[in-house]
């Protein structure tokens with residue numbers, strides 16, 4: 271998200287901030303570990319429900335402040351959507367496992383296969399605070415006729431099955447994915463890698479309104495995924511029966527017949543995007559072997575939380591502290607914001623850790639400084655450089671398409687040292703503008 275706000279974008283194109291951060295983290299020597307200071311034990315205990323990025327981040331920072339932290343994770347492994355949702359070709363699991371190990375090393379405890387269904391029982395067990403970070407684990411239904419057919423799934427279920435190697439979803443033939451966000455693109459690209467012969471995404475608006483990241487859409491198109499814009503599903507049903515050699519109908523064919531309709535864009539809706547409206551008489555049919563809805567997510571909560579929900583059914587928490595209406599109970603991440611991003615979940619974990627530490631009487635200061643302030647390291651001059659404004663944004667190196675078909679190898683390759691240096695030299699050093707003296711005015 272910070273890349274979209276980069277000021278260099280007003281000159282030509284933003285700095286590849288995300289990729290430069292990746293460059294740095296790929297070269298993490300872990301030397302910082304020797305400088306990490308863990309505060310002495312405070313005797314306070316925090317239960318964290320959910321081992322996704324929000325929960326793990328809170329656990330890390332609370333532990334460094336000397337509090338005991340126990341993460342309860344429903345699944346056999348921690349990581350949340352970074353493990354069950356985001357495919358391995360975008361986030362290698364050894365990176366995730368390495369970071370979780372760093373947490374275990376400083377004393378964060380993680381109890382897997384441990385779904386929690388009561389906050390009261392955690393307080394009764396002696397925890398002084400509870401941070402809920404359950405995410406949004408359930409895929410939203412499309413609300414169309416026939417979607418209960420076993421050939422119709424939601425994207426979260428499909429990705430979890432593939433990512434955790436559960437083997438519960440059979441992917442073959444023609445897969446039709448409904449939606450225009452990152453989950454839809456991930457489902458489509460994963461399906462292609464897991465045996466689909468053809469993948470079609472149907473999206474009810476145009477490419478311009480698609481919420482998925484531009485580079486992900488580009489890669490999906492390069493991999494051969496077909497995107498049908500201004501198209502919405504209306505109903506789905508099993509498509510006839512399989513016929514044996516003697517011409518008898520023996521069993522359902524397993525195929526689906528999806529009735530779609532073309533859309534056009536009308537007036538903007540609440541989200542500011544133009545509302546799609548059906549074009550009369552434009553119905554048409556698509557046959558598919560699997561239909562996957564990737565149109566949204568919602569949290570899976572337990573009844574005790576009902577009094578803490580807002581009118582839209584999501585948990586309500588103080589925007590500054592993330593504390594809920596119940597004292598000592600905090601909530602954040604996707605379950606509070608709605609499906610968002612890893613960085614927003616990390617921010618929620620930091621916020622909760624800081625607020626819980628303050629509740630325990632600490633200073634809430636969670637940042638670590640491992641190196642001297644950047645100010646002392648960075649040259650302060652902005653010299654004039656020829657054609658600086660025209661320097662083009664670096665290309666992100668990617669694995670060739672023909673090497674991706676049947677594997678989950680990392681698609682985006684890292685920058686070389688030279689490429690990273692060249693790209694970072696396009697930076698406007700916006701922080702220095704505060705130091706530029708006002709031009710003296712003539713008397």
Ligand SMILES: Cc1cc2nc3c(=O)[nH]c(=O)nc-3n(C[C@H](O)[C@H](O)[C@H](O)COP(=O)(O)OP(=O)(O)OC[C@H]3O[C@@H](n4cnc5c(N)ncnc54)[C@H](O)[C@@H]3O)c2cc1C
Pocket residue numbers: 319320321322323324325342343344345348349350351352355356357384385386387403404405406407426429452453456570602603604605609610611612613615
């Ligand atoms: C397919 C997909 C692709 C995505 N791609 C990106 C991306 O490229 N970049 C990006 O920034 N973001 C991406 N996101 C979004 C990002 O992954 C989420 O916003 C983020 O993981 C939310 O973090 P969280 O900790 O709030 O929840 P989650 O990551 O969902 O973690 C919640 C955890 O809580 C556990 N849990 C739930 N209920 C209980 C319970 N009762 N007891 C114990 N444990 C429980 C769950 O099993 C889960 O492990 C993607 C999401 C998906 C689904």
Ligand code: SF4
Pocket residue numbers: 275276277278285287696697698699700701
């Ligand atoms: S300092 Fe560099 S990276 Fe940050 S907004 Fe300015 S140009 Fe972009």
